[in-house]
Amino acid sequence: MQGVLLDLDGTLLDHEGAVTAALLRWLPTIGVTPDAPVLALWRTVQERHLADWRAGRLTFQQQRRRRVRDFLVAVGRPAEDDETRLDTLFGGFLRRYEQAWAPYPDAAPVLAALRRAGLRTAVLTNGIVAQQTDKLARIGLLDRVGPVYTGEALGLFKPDPAVFAEACRRWGLPPGAVVSVGDRHDLDVLPARAAGLRAVHLDRDGAGPLDEPDRVTSLRDLPALL
Secondary structure, three states: OOEEEEOOEOOOEOHHHHHHHHHHHHHHHHOOOOOHHHHHHHHHHHHHHHHHHHOOOOOHHHHHHHHHHHHHHHOOOOOOOOHHHHHHHHHHHHHHHHHOOOEOOOHHHHHHHHHHOOOEEEEEEOOOHHHHHHHHHHOOOOOOOOOEEEHHHHOOOOOOHHHHHHHHHHHOOOHHHEEEEEOOHHHHHHHHHHOOOEEEEEOOOOOOOOOOOOEEOOHHHHHHHO
C-alpha cells in the first residue's frame, strides 16, 4: 500500500450529526416541528435530488431548490416555486449546517498515524469543490489530507468504479497500491474494489454488513489493518 483514499462525509466529518443539528435549529424557524419522521423525510428528499444532480439531471443549485420545495409540500406546507424564496429558505438550513461542521475525534489522529507509516493520503468525495474544501478547512484538516478529489471536478461520482480509477490516475498511484476507506459500503467499498483498489468499510454504527472482512468501527483501527 502506498496511499489511502479517504471519504469525507461520514468518514472524516460528522455529516449526519451536522445535518441533525441544523434541522433541529432551522425547522422551528419555518414552523415545522423537527420530530424523527420529519428528520427522516428530509434525508429521503435530499438523497433523491442529490442522485438527480449526480446523474446530470439538475444543477447543484436546482437540487437544493427542489429539495426544499418537495420537503415543504411533504410536510403539508403550501407549494413554493419562487426561486429567490427557495434559495433563502435553503440558506437558513445551510448556515446552520455549516456552523455544525465538526471532525470525528479519530480523524486527525489517523491522518497523523498514516503519515508516520509512510502512507500518502487523499480525499475522494461526491460533492462540489468549494463546499468540500471549505469543510476540510473549517475542521482543520485541509492541510493534512493531501489532494482533494471531488465528483464535480472529476465529472464522475460514486458508485461508479471509474471515479476511483480516475482519482488514482490523477494521484499518480496504481489502483492496486491504494486503499479506499469510507462509511458507505455501497459507495466506498464495492465500487473501489471493482476498480482494483483495496477497500475498508468504516462501519461507525455497526450497521454492517457484518460479514465484510475489511471492516473497522473506528479510524483508529485502520493503521493496524493496513
